[in-house]
Amino acid sequence: MDKEEDLETLGEQLYSMIYPKHKESAGKLTGMLLELPKAVLSQMLQDEAILTAALEKALKALQAAPKSSEVTHNDDDDVSESSDSLGEQLFELVDIYNTGYSQKITGMLLEQHKEAVLQLLSDPKLLEEHVNIALKTLKEQNIEETDLSDASEADETDRLGEKLFSLVEQMDSLHANDITGMLLEMDSASIQQLLSDPAKLEAAVQKAQAVLDAVS
Structure with a gap:
């Protein structure tokens, strides 16, 4: 009332x-x-x-x-x-x-x-209902897109990490985890270059080994 x-x-x-x-x-x-x-x-x-x-x-x-x-x-x-x-x-x-x-x-x-x-x-009331429905849909789409984007980046990092680890392990099995972790701090494009160029990967691994030796 x-x-x-x-x-x-x-x-x-x-x-x-x-x-x-x-x-x-x-x-x-x-x-x-x-x-x-x-x-x-x-x-x-x-x-x-x-x-x-x-x-x-x-x-x-x-x-x-x-x-x-x-x-x-x-x-x-x-x-x-x-x-x-x-x-x-x-x-x-x-x-x-x-x-x-x-x-x-x-x-x-x-x-x-x-x-x-x-x-x-x-009909303003009908318009308001449709605006609210459309707004809800847009917000849900934005949330889904953000989630998908975050998930795809995480998947990409995992995938590169696995490939990198398998190659690094062949060069230095004792420190493979530490070295892979250090290399994964690089951007995706740089990591892709390491995966496709053994010489660059070897140089990067040697630098990482030098850092680990200095720390230990």
Whole structure:
């Protein structure tokens, strides 16, 4: 009940600010903005610039919604122009949520049919749900990519280490572990050179042996 009262109070405050400038559509605009998170609504009430920007986007969404029937009757060029226009309008609405992924999320949402995109433009609550889903997907992909990257680097190091150890062991079986560990501190490209050039490997092993002799 408290949440409903809060929303009603926010709605009244928003309406009183919107009505003087948009008398005919004040009700619809207020309803659209009320679908946004409360934190965003509070910012709008405190900062008229944020409210004005949100209203411009909401107005564009209202203007775009009735055009759904026109899109199917236009030729290919008009449909292409319409797609660009929809993309711009969608980006502006998505950008309100400040996710940091506005461009990517807009691209994901534009992969749907035009009718579905138009519905998103005219239904802020539905748009918010889709933005949240897209954001979650993007974050999961980033985590997976990071994990895969870390895993592949670790696998590569292990693989090079095994090859290196087998060669070093033939030259100095007593200190093979220590020498291999020292050589693995080099970058992958340098290690690959050692593996493909016996002379370079032998020189590197001798340097490592000298270091070990100095330490022991």
